[in-house]
Amino acid sequence: MTLLSIDWPVVGVKVGQLLLALSILVILHEFGHYITARWFKCRVEKFYLFFDPWFSLVKKKIGDTEYGIGWLPLGGYVKISGMIDESMDKETLKLPPKSYEFRSKPAWQRLIIMLGGVIMNVLVAFFIYAMVLWIWGDKKTKMSSVKDGIGILNSQIKDLGFENGDKIIAINGKPIVYFDELAEKILIGTENRVVDLERNGKAMQITIPVSFLNKVIENRKAARGFITPRVPAIVGKLFDDKDTAKGYKAGIRENDRLISIDGNPITFYDEIGTNVEKKKDKFVSIQLLRGKDTVNLNALVDCNGKVGVTMPDPDTAMALGAYKIDTTRYPFFAAFPAGVNKAIKSLTSYVDQFKMIFKPETGAYKGLGGFKGMTNGLSSTWDWEAFWMFTAFISMALAFMNLLPIPALDGGHVVFTLYEMITGRKPNEKFLEYAQIVGMVLLLGLMLYANGNDWFGWGKTISTDCPTK
CATH class of the missing domain: 2.30.42.10 (PDZ domain)
Structure with a gap:
């Protein structure tokens, strides 16, 4: 694909949505750490959107805290006095702990501060899903309304034995109630999946092998759509x-x-x-x-x-009767429990996808993507409903990822703090420093792999550009 063939206005819209969504989530995540640190009277030295190695784009000091925007859009951070974090400020740690420092606080307070960002991400997802359900409602396409069956837009689906007009009944014995869940049920799974369908009035079964996702990923550059209602x-x-x-x-x-x-x-x-x-x-x-x-x-x-x-x-x-989208409307207060339920379902879906990465036969690790992959989930036009649904999903995904027990992530700090609370012994500060370095290297490597996979990938290099005629 050449630079001239890229639809730059569409790219601009998608990048704009991604930056806005991540900026909102990063600020709120860091605010979760910030506000809990303040509650327990810790000094917060910095509150930054994006990282600021060498210089920052904007900064202003208010009280003890410097607020700013960095130039490296890979996240954000709050620097809490007396805490071993990504700033690797070792000089302060050589001095006796002061009352306003993180390291002087009881373990239970430090645990809450560490969990503040994750808790904020979860609450944000609950709230956004609730507001989407209240304003736009929950839109789903019942499988029973897809009167002419499925339309196949992907050759790999045909290779499995599916045909245009098939009516999907169930997968692994579980009825498919909504068409919206069909693609995920076909693609996601760490075992073979049996699909019950009806073709020309006859019942049939098709087995989806565990390696099917691997095949789709390897040919992703040649793929054209997936499955739609006919x-x-x-x-x-x-x-x-x-x-x-x-x-x-x-x-x-x-x-x-x-x-x-x-x-x-x-x-x-x-x-x-x-x-x-x-x-x-x-x-x-x-x-x-x-x-x-x-x-x-x-x-x-x-x-x-x-x-x-x-x-x-x-x-x-x-209007032509091909299918029907049902919209469930929620009053303001009823939207909140419905939003919680929707957030839990999105988290469950994300965890199911994450688990596949550790099953090499699924090939899911080949599809691990970075920023470019994230933009694929965004609309090519600015659609606020789709934008907020995307933001809520990413918020739940960030909460889960930050809880992973990796040093440099909140989950790593939580593990060390829990160890201290259980054993009564605080991990050695030198050990924490080295663990932080290892964690940062792991995260950097994962980020490079994911974003490199976006651009170079494991897929077949098939050009989508055609000669002008």
Whole structure:
């Protein structure tokens, strides 16, 4: 992919959303440490969004605390006097502890200070989910409303034996109630999964091997979508980008209904790909219905097997009866317990995905991503509902990650403090210093691996750019 082929406005929107979400979460996480430290009368020397090695972009000292914004957007921190942290301030630790220092406080107070950031992340996720449910409601697509079954947009799914029009009934004996949970159930799992489905009125079973995610990841650069409810072959919005511009140039317009391709009848959107994917770099004849008029045209199939059309938007698909999105509305106070429940479900999902990293046969470690991977979960347009859902999920993920027993993370400090509370012996400060260094090296290595995986990855290097014709 060349720099010129990148859709920079879309990249800008996604990066803007990511920076805003992370900034909000970092500030609130660090505020959790800050406020608990203040409660127990610890001096907080610094409160920073982003890191500030050598210099900071903005800083202002108020009382004993310097507030600022660093230039390295990899998180943030509060520097609490007398604490062994990422600042590695060893000189202060050589002096006798003072009453306002972290190390002079009882273990139970230090434990609460260490847990303050994680607790704040959890509370933030509860609150955001609650507000989303109150303002926009909980939107789900019942499987029973997907009347024409599934539409397959990914060749790996077809390789498993699935076909367009299949109606998924259950996975591992558990009924699939909502279409929204189908992709996760198919991809996530540390064991083989058996799918019960109905095809042309007949019951069937398909086994998804534990290695399936590995196959998807290895071919992720060639992947085109996943599974959708089957929808009519109506053309959605043609955006001003390199993909849909091809369709527009060929004469295709929004809301056109495709009737046939090279004489083969077309009813559903997924049949478009089926009829053009083997005709790369060739022209196909398309017949479509525009209002009451029948239009015939020729369109070039690009090197990726696409003619430059998008799916109809959900409102159009629902108006045509393809499926139905149910919205559950919550009054203000009822939204809070519902928000807690939704946060717990998102955490459970994240933990299930995390566990797969330690099962080499799943290949999940190959899909470990960094900032670029995170932007893939963001909308290409600024959608506040999607933004806040993303922010809430990341908040729960950060809470979980920070609790891992790794030195330099809150979880590492918690482990050492619990050890002290149980044994009555405080870990040696020199040991804590070395542990902090080891933890920081591990985290830096993990960050480099994840972000390197984003850009270079384990996947097959398949270009998505096509020659201009």
